[in-house]
């Protein structure tokens with residue numbers, strides 16, 4: 001770790017989403033994605049204004065929150081953005097020191113350090129503003145033994161059969177045209193992150209998918225935040241579509257890692273996860289593109305899993321469709337074999353194979 005890592009992050013702690021109906025969203029994440037509900041807050045725990053469900057699978061933790069009334073920050077956020085990520089929580093050893101460091105570097109403070117206590121100990125948090133209405137929360141839980149946080153009670157239920165999702169790999173944000181470099185600088189200056197330049201191939205991605213992307217990561221590489229902005233392309237940018245329906249910048253996708261992507265995707269497909277369709281033409285020259293891999297090409301094709309290779313190794317990935325009616329947030333499942341990239345090669349390969357299909361239909 002370099003001497004200027006003034007913000008040692010232990011990793012992603014959780015992601016909180018504001019949703020229209022937290023009870024039903026919890027059911028969806030349980031039955032479709034294999035999360036176990038582990039804790040809850042709401043009327044029965046003495047919280048009068050909102051309900052939250054903590055969903056856990058491996059080290060991935062989502063908090064799903066809805067408010068009980070119309071005149072509430074959660075309800076207004078939901079009216080504007082739909083079901084959406086409000087907070088990305090990062091675990092730190094010392095919230096006070098972290099907040100002091102980012103404040104001094106110019107972060108916009110949304111909530112100064114606060115301590116929350118119950119019989120299981122103390123949790124400290126501090127919150128800063130990030131892109132659009134998204135925020136980053138620092139959380140210190142070294143002195144807490146409870147299930148999640150004060151105010152929550154554990155849910156005593158039989159654990160859900162997991163789908164193999166193990167950890168959050170990266171969290172991608174969409175911003176307006178011309179703002180990407182601002183946020184690159186923000187991560188560098190405020191949080192001390194650096195750019196993974198090698199994997200931000202904006203030339204290739206511009207031509208084929210009408211987006212520009214740069215990846216910022218912290219000193220340990222545990223927290224990775226790619227940032228996308230729209231670019232002039234041959235088609236309407238998917239980033240423009242997101243920004244229009246989300247009503248501004250926000251989290252586009254959360255990538256979750258697995259140790260066995262074929263088993264995970266098979267399970268998720270059985271549970272009705274809606275993955276993006278990959279044309280068979282994508283697989284026609286896959287072996288030539290990526291060389292030898294441990295997985296069976298026929299199984300990857302059957303399941304619609306994508307492969308990308310770079311100097312360090314390869315990765316396997318697949319994307320879901322949007323998980324709400326607005327074409328906004330979706331998920332990615334990823335398995336890394338050495339590669340630290342994000343699948344830039346798949347932009348081109350997917351585009352080319354889609355064109356090949358169009359050609360076959362006589363529409364090109």
Ligand code: FE2
Pocket residue numbers: 170172253255332342
């Ligand atoms: Fe991704």
